[in-house]
Amino acid sequence: MEKLLPRRLHAAVAQLGPIHRSDERAAVVRRLMALLREAHTRGARFVVFPELALTTFFPRWWITDQAEIDRFFEREMPNAATRPLFDLAAELGVGFYLGYAELAAERGAVTRYNTAILVDGNGRIIGRYRKIHLPGHSDHLPEAPFQHLEKRYFDVGNDGFRVWRFCDAIVGMCICNDRRWPETWRVLGLQGAEIVALGYNTPLENIHHREPEHLRMFHHLLSLQAGAYQNATWVLAAAKCGSEDGFAMIGGSAIVAPTGEIAARTLSEDDEVITVELDLELGAYLRRTVFDFARHRRIEHYRLITERTGAKAEV
Ligand code: CDV
DSSP: OOOOOOOOEEEEEEEOOOTTTTTTTHHHHHHHHHHHHHHTTTSSEEOOOTTTTOOOOOGGGGGOOOOHHHHHHEEESTTTTTTTHHHHHHHHHHHEEEEEEEEEEETTTEEEEEEEEEEOOOOOOOEEEEEEOOOSSSSSTTSSSSSSOOHHHHOOOOOOOOEEETEEEEEEEEEEGGOOOOHHHHHHTTTTOOOOEEEEOOBOSSSOOOOTTTHHHHHHHHHHHHHHHHTHHHEEEBOOEEEEEEEEEEEOOOOEOTSOOEEEEEOSSSEEEEEEEEHHHHHHHHHHTTTTTHHHHOGGGOOOHOSSSSOOOOO
């Protein structure tokens, strides 16, 4: 049996309770800072915050005035409102993942992304991910209980799925709906991801069809656990949850081990921190054995995955 040096990272998931449409950025940033402090007090060096963590989940609203939509977006990061969070991270030496709506200017055009950044313990941005699997629709659905207008308000991410070296670990990022797609996990897994950080806003109700409420949590955890296990990676998943202006979203923020087991999970639908000391060698061991991709994958049989988007029966 080989002897290995332990490699550990104490990490936290910082779940957020509701942010209402009228809530000010400054108040939200104060909540994020309180969560960061708590995670640090418990020994964490990396904290994962939710998707669109600075505002309410605005894609639920049909808004036609672009100026009003753009009030949910950040033009630079950090900015005056978020600078205190970055300063606190640098003071405490804690890194973080933060989701927000990004307004960018690219090649003379304005673009808008559902973005997450990776910030190191010096308060410096070292990585950026722009959401690729945008769910929902772009047209107005007046009959639906609420809208899910990510396809209207955001462009499809153009950074790909990437990993970064952070705190002696290889960290990948994705956002919410990405977790339901095995391709997300495998592309990160193929880059050696040891930790996948993700934030989410998952409405309790499915606008496409009625389904038993328990399925929302089941599919969420199923996706995290399968992604973790099949790619031998830790998963840090942070919800924004509870009732935002009367619209319910699931909690269930979790830290999942490379075995697929849930190592920690939130109990509330409010601001809450969970922490785990991640054993990074556990994933490394699984990637040398049952999930040694180089030995076991058969890419000559996977061509359709990149050649075909939709399913087509040919029999
Ligand atoms: N914010 C999201 O991406 N939400 C989706 C909903 C629409 C299902 C999710 O995957 O949770």
